[in-house]
Amino acid sequence: MVTIYDIAKKANVSAMTVSRVINNSDKISKQTREKVEAIIKELNYIPNSSARSLISKKTNILSLMITDIANPFFTSVARGAEDKALQMGYQLLLCNSDENIEKESKYIDMLISTGTDGVLIAPASDLSKKNIHKLTKYKIPFVLIDRYISDLKCDQVLSDNETTTRKLIEHLIELGHKRIAIINGPLDIATSRERHQAFCDTLTLHGLEVNKNWIHQSELFRDSDVTDIVSNLLELPAEKRPTAIFATNNFLGLNTVKALKKHKINIPEDIAVVCYDGVPNYTENEPFLTAAEQPSYNFGYLGAQMLIERIENTCPEVPRKIVLPAELYIRESSNYTIKDLKR
């Protein structure tokens, strides 16, 4: 390994002078600088980050803690974060928590040990607060993305859950739906709670029934038990059966559709489906699912930007909060007014 001493020796200067050249310090004669730079190039010198970090306490590594990179929402978040990170001279460490508090905790310990400069985190659940506190203790800046945690003063990039949910539900109401069900994630995730609340509020506002038989939470924000929930809904007597389902994230939406199809339920004629989150248009057919699509790339991009500003102290001290709007795409899965229904 080539070190500054090798450079220094060959250039007949001290190591410190080499260090100054590397760090673009100004107090260097043009002559010396050029001599040193030539030798750096010649020997293919690359500075050792460990040694630098040891002194500077900076690693130029950001960490992205998400629940699962395979969720297309987070894939896109990761891409955004990575783009901003690279642009600002940082590298990005990837951590999948799988919505598991212990895994998250173990990861946080590793991150502290590695000495990450900051963490972009979509917490596994409310219980993540304990894990996040460890970051605070070690003075590692972090930015919450997608899921907020109450009583935590920090930078955040969140979705406008209230407005977006209301738009989705009002879209259904306009179509004439009166019995609307929700298939939600676990209520110890802020996102779920907010979407739940907005769902109930919107129904109430429009004088519609909020029936607890139509309110369901899946164990995870994944495919876990959607099939059962859908079966449950379908077992309700005809006049008590929902005519529309609101799924609160992409996986839940897709699995709801799958479950309904398995039961030979026609969408949207028998039951309409709307969904929070989009899914990438990998489908060759026209997109089908009515969805509120989030600017996921920007969750990562802006999150990373805020994080870096926090790390480099180029922003006001007060926590900042960015709320990103989602865009409603009305598609086939809901495109049927209730009066068209055959029932």
Next chain:
Amino acid sequence: MVTIYDIAKKANVSAMTVSRVINNSDKISKQTREKVEAIIKELNYIPNSSARSLISKKTNILSLMITDIANPFFTSVARGAEDKALQMGYQLLLCNSDENIEKESKYIDMLISTGTDGVLIAPASDLSKKNIHKLTKYKIPFVLIDRYISDLKCDQVLSDNETTTRKLIEHLIELGHKRIAIINGPLDIATSRERHQAFCDTLTLHGLEVNKNWIHQSELFRDSDVTDIVSNLLELPAEKRPTAIFATNNFLGLNTVKALKKHKINIPEDIAVVCYDGVPNYTENEPFLTAAEQPSYNFGYLGAQMLIERIENTCPEVPRKIVLPAELYIRESSNYTIKDLKR
């Protein structure tokens, strides 16, 4: 920050003793060990990786260099790599090269500086050889995934391009197709070349025409110019127009379908489409595209495993090569024998 000296002081031992406790050295009395461990816990001590790396030259960081995490193939590779990495006590750094040699080169320099323990790399193109040589120079182990580079002696996890391509093409031939086109990625990527070669070989083997009007390369393994290529194919006189198209990766396949639909071409009645790579079944409708699906998760998982074995020197010195088979899923986009065709 809590250091071993803080622990040592409080425990009335030397720093070295603390270090021994941390590293599970055996020559420590049970009594001392317990005392030190208690204080470590009490003070919430977490070892400083930079300091450790400086001595040990190990960072416990693996790097994953792929072209784009947003490509579902690589998303899944990343997930596999991360799982194995965590399991073995490593963290994973994410790098998107965007098939860009300069970006890749810049990244490699950063990785060398950070001192990554090893790199899992899907090279941007044949020109990546220069970048990879830098890794060799710094004695950083690496494993090639998905795309090989000629004359490079190293561990590899590759797809069985020859067999898989042949299976796809023979599937078309069995259906009665005689005029088959290929929409491929750039030929400076090994994967493209192999699929190209296998495509030609299979046609020849079956006595079918290999017409250069039916052979096309897109500028990138992406959506870049597929629309033009498809238009080109469609402009051929009826008797010279291909009845089937082989797209050599997921993005090319999807864009081929899109382009055909825009021209109101029926798939598979007018033109059948088959595709190398699967796409995640995010679609609520039945999957449509006939595809050879690769075990992408295992590209990452096995790749990381080989890499770690190489790093920890727990494997034979000779380069190892894993060739993973793809599985053929016959679906609607090709499910039409030629004699059914109306033409």
Next chain:
DNA sequence: CAACATAGTGTTATCGTTAACATTCTAACT
């Protein structure tokens, strides 16, 4: 009982870089 093995612990130097202070040298001013 001397000689020596060994378990347990401490000391010192080192990894590669940089902060802080020290030194040298030139040029400018009184």
Next chain:
DNA sequence: AGTTAGAATGTTAACGATAACACTATGTTG
């Protein structure tokens, strides 16, 4: 000429952990 400012460079110590060696008690052996 003597003083001084400041530009350019060097020296030393430190960051936190650990390798290599040194030391101190024990106990063990012939």
